[in-house]
Amino acid sequence: MLVNKRLILAHFWLAFAVFGLALVLGAWQMFVRSPLHTWLSDPEWYYRSLTAHGTAMGYVFPTLVAMGFGYAISESALEQRLIGVRWAWTGFWLIAVGAVIAMVPVALGRASVLYTFYPPLIGSPFYYIGVVLVVVGSWVWVALMSINLHVWRRAHPDAPVPLAMFANVAGSYLWAWTAVGAALELLLQIIPVALGLRSTIDAGLARVFFSWTLHAIVYFWLIPTYIAYYAIVPRAIGGRVYSDTMARMAFILFLVVAMPIGIHHTFADPQVGAGFKFIHSAFTALVALPTLLTVFTICASVEIAGRLRGGRGLFGWIAALPWDNPIMLAVAFSFVMLGFGGAGGLINMSYQLDATVHNTQWITGHFHLIFGGAIVIMYFAIAYDLWPHLTGRAFSDVRLIRTQLWLWFIGMIVTTFPWHWVGILGMPRRMAYFDFTSPALAPEAVYVTLSVIGAVILLASGLLFLFILARGQMAPHAEAGPYRFSLAVHPPVRVPIALNSYALWVALMIGLTITNYGFPIANLASRQDTSVPAVYVGAQR
Numbered sequence: 001m002l003v004n005k006r007l008i009l010a011h012f013w014l015a016f017a018v019f020g021l022a023l024v025l026g027a028w029q030m031f032v033r034s035p036l037h038t039w040l041s042d043p044e045w046y047y048r049s050l051t052a053h054g055t056a057m058g059y060v061f062p063t064l065v066a067m068g069f070g071y072a073i074s075e076s077a078l079e080q081r082l083i084g085v086r087w088a089w090t091g092f093w094l095i096a097v098g099a100v101i102a103m104v105p106v107a108l109g110r111a112s113v114l115y116t117f118y119p120p121l122i123g124s125p126f127y128y129i130g131v132v133l134v135v136v137g138s139w140v141w142v143a144l145m146s147i148n149l150h151v152w153r154r155a156h157p158d159a160p161v162p163l164a165m166f167a168n169v170a171g172s173y174l175w176a177w178t179a180v181g182a183a184l185e186l187l188l189q190i191i192p193v194a195l196g197l198r199s200t201i202d203a204g205l206a207r208v209f210f211s212w213t214l215h216a217i218v219y220f221w222l223i224p225t226y227i228a229y230y231a232i233v234p235r236a237i238g239g240r241v242y243s244d245t246m247a248r249m250a251f252i253l254f255l256v257v258a259m260p261i262g263i264h265h266t267f268a269d270p271q272v273g274a275g276f277k278f279i280h281s282a283f284t285a286l287v288a289l290p291t292l293l294t295v296f297t298i299c300a301s302v303e304i305a306g307r308l309r310g311g312r313g314l315f316g317w318i319a320a321l322p323w324d325n326p327i328m329l330a331v332a333f334s335f336v337m338l339g340f341g342g343a344g345g346l347i348n349m350s351y352q353l354d355a356t357v358h359n360t361q362w363i364t365g366h367f368h369l370i371f372g373g374a375i376v377i378m379y380f381a382i383a384y385d386l387w388p389h390l391t392g393r394a395f396s397d398v399r400l401i402r403t404q405l406w407l408w409f410i411g412m413i414v415t416t417f418p419w420h421w422v423g424i425l426g427m428p429r430r431m432a433y434f435d436f437t438s439p440a441l442a443p444e445a446v447y448v449t450l451s452v453i454g455a456v457i458l459l460a461s462g463l464l465f466l467f468i469l470a471r472g473q474m475a476p477h478a479e480a481g482p483y484r485f486s487l488a489v490h491p492p493v494r495v496p497i498a499l500n501s502y503a504l505w506v507a508l509m510i511g512l513t514i515t516n517y518g519f520p521i522a523n524l525a526s527r528q529d530t531s532v533p534a535v536y537v538g539a540q541r
Contacts, residue, residue, distance in 0.1 A: 002072060002483055003081050005390045007088055011068030012383060012390075014096060015061050016466060019376075022056035023462040025049045027455040030415075034452045035436045035445040043432030047112035050430070052103060054115030057371070059134050060099045062221040065379050066175070067091065067141040069224050070168050072386060073231075074145060076483045077162035078152045084144045091144075094137030102130025110538035114430070116214070117182075117190060119206040122534045125194035128186050135179050142172040160495040163244055164231040164485045167251045171223030173506055174255050177513065178220055181212020181262070193534045200531040204271030205524040211262035212517060215284075219258040221371055225378040226250065229298045229331065232385050234486035236327035239305025244488040246297045248499045253290035255505045257283060260516035267354045271530070272520050277351060279516055284349035291342060295335065302331070304489065326401045330381035333409040337373030341366060344420065359430075362423025365416040372458075373412040377405065380465055386483070387472050394478035400468055407461035415454030418447035 002008070029049050031037055040046055075082050082088065104126065105111040111123030149161065149169050161169075189206045192198050230247045234240050241247060263280035266272050306317025322328050344366040347353045357363060384401060388394050395401060422444045427434070436445040498504060524530060 001079055001081075002075055002389055004071060004075065004085055004088070007082075007085065007092070008068045008072050008386075009390050010092060011064045011071070012386075014092075015064035015068065016383070016469065018056045018064070018099065019061045020462060020466050022053045022061065023459055025053040025056075027459045029053065030452050030455040033431065033433050034448045036449060036452060039433045044109055044112060046432035047114070048106055048109055051112050051114050052106045055102060055106070055131070056099070058115045058217070059131060060095065062224075062371075062375075062379075063134065063138045063175075064092075064095060065382070066171065066220065066224050067095075067138065069227070069382055069386075070141060070145055070172065072390075072483070073164045073168045073227070073485075074148045077165040077168075077231075077485055078148065080148070080152060080155075082144070083148050083151055087140055088144055091137040091140030094140065095134050098130045098133025098137060100130070101133065102127050105538075108538070112537050116210060117185065117206070119185075119190060119203040120201050120532050120535050121537055122190065122193050122201070123537045125191055128191050128194055132183070132186055132191075135183060138179070139176060142176045145169050145172045158494070160244075160492045161500055162485070163241070163247055163488070164227055166248060166500070167223065167227045167230065170251045170255050170502065170505075171220060171227070173502060174216065174223065174258060174509070175220040177259060177506075177509060178213055178216040181209050181214075181517075184212075185209035199534055201534050202524060202527075202531045204269065204530055205521065207266055207269060208263065208272060208517070208520055208524060211265045212259075212513070213262070214265050215262045216258045218367070218370065219254050219287075221375050223251075223254065224382060225334065225375045226254075226294060228378045228382050228385075229294060229334075230301075231485040232381065233298065233327055233331045234301040234305065235484060236385060237302065237305045237322050237325055238308060239301050239303075239486075241486050241488040242297050242300035242304060244490070244492050245495075245499060246293055247488075248495070250290040250293045250297070252499070252505050253286075253293070255502070256508045256512065257286040257289070259509050260512040261287065261349075263516070263520065264349050264351075264354070267351055268358050271524060274351075276516065276520050281349055281351050283512075283516065284345075288342070288346075291338070295338075298331070298335075301486075302328075324398070324402070326384055326398060326405060327381050329402055329405050330377050330384075333405060334374045334377050334381075337369055337377070337409070337412060341370035341374055344369065357423050359428060360423035361419045361427045361429050364429045365419030365423060368419070369412065369416040373409075373416065377408055377412075380405065380408070383465075383469060387469060388478065388480040389483040391473050391475075392477055392480065393472055393475040394480065395468065395472045396475050397468075400464070404461050404464045404468060407457055407464065411454050411457030411461055413454070415451050415458060418451040418454075422447050 032040055071082055105124035106127060111127035113121045113123045145168060149165060185206050189201055193201050230241055261280050261284040263272055263276055264284050267277055303317050306320045309320040311317030311320030347357060425444055427444055434441055436442055
């Protein structure tokens with residue numbers, strides 16, 4: 001049952017409004033740094049836009065999607081009214097207000113520090129305070145998910161936690177612990193300097209704190225997508241989940257191994273020893289396990305749907321799949337982009353190979369293919385699947401939805417593949433402009449222009465997505481019935497406690513994080529010779 005539809009819709013609409021704004025900024029950035037545009041007279045505008053784009057896309061947009069989807073999961077999977085609705089609205093408004101507080105100094109040119117904060121650059125304290133409010137608002141959601149599950153378990157002491165809720169709460173715990181790294185960086189290092197309480201900052205320690213958050217946040221973004229893989233896709237295409245047990249194991253693995261891996265983002269930084277870089281590189285390889293497990297399980301679940309539709313032979317089930325169904329189309333596109341993006345991740349996690357692509361456009365291509373590609377296209381699928389149940393109105397033109405998904409897939413490929421290539425050629429990222437008249441850069445101009453074309457396609461797709469949702473909100477009333485998640489081939493009657501609870505896995509998550517981060521953080525924090533003068537952005541000093 002979905003009772004608090006206004007609450008869920010508010011989260012989704014704000015999320016997609018922020019997404020639309022960030023998409024426009026991203027397309028503008030790609031155009032002004034391409035051969036199609038002359039150099040910006042003031043490159044600071046580029047970095048303002050880049051900071052706003054990253055902050056909106058990295059913190060606000062996926063957090064609101066996870067929260068809105070989480071509330072829908074709680075009410076539908078547990079079949080109980082959401083407990084703590086007033087607190088849920090409080091969390092929503094904290095994020096909305098925090099986003100505004102953060103974006104105002106960015107727009108004024110006082111916080112062009114990118115969403116990674118980039119110490120020793122220091123922006124307006126209001127930017128960081130706004131980001132903190134966004135995180136605090138999301139922690140309200142974490143608490144509510146735990147409370148709602150606890151109440152349900154008291155009423156159903158021996159029942160298996162529904163898979164969608166099990167995954168949802170695992171994702172909330174992952175986010176709660178993931179955000180601690182950035183929170184420590186902001187509260188202990190950056191905000192005191194931004195407020196003028198200190199004039200120096202240990203940039204190396206700050207980067208280690210942020211690495212705590214930097215990669216694990218990707219799996220927080222990814223959890224709603226994986227929930228959609230398991231809980232929406234099989235039901236939407238007429239199949240069943242191949243294995244409830246394997247699905248639970250995938251989310252448990254994310255909870256345990258997604259955290260102690262972030263130092264692989266500091267391979268080129270001298271402040272962390274090679275030993276810990278190697279450990280984090282090895283742990284990063286383990287993250288492939290839940291993804292490979294998911295690819296197998298979802299492919300098997302999709303095959304079940306194809307065979308139930310009459311598919312025969314070794315590959316006949318593929319042709320029998322409902323390819324006109326937008327959910328089928330979205331998951332296929334998502335898997336293709338996840339495959340290419342994951343392959344690029346193998347390069348990034350390698351201590352040796354990373355040196356070739358570090359800080360180049362390859363990195364930009366990689367994370368856009370994962371987040372903007374594999375993840376966001378399933379956010380679209382989640383919205384399309386939920387919208388009729390939230391609004392009581394059906395979409396009138398499925399062909400338009402398919403067109404939007406095709407445009408997003410094509411746009412993301414055309415955007416990110418050239419980025420990978422120019423990254424191999426050595427093109428740096430985070431640059432406001434390039435001199436394409438230089439013989440060294442001239443061969444790259446055509447690939448950068450291709451990526452701009454891709455950005456235009458993405459912008460068209462994103463605007464079409466918003467149009468479809470708005471049009472669906474105004475369609476004639478149509479009863480959608482209760483919202484349901486996928487069933488397993490063998491629905492569990494009893495589940496081992498290790499696959500039905502979190503205490504052991506949360507303890508491992510925290511223990512591994514402390515083990516892998518404790519010494520580097522303690523070592524840097526104990527030194528008195530590593531701080532450097534802060535560099536203030538804008539006219540604030």
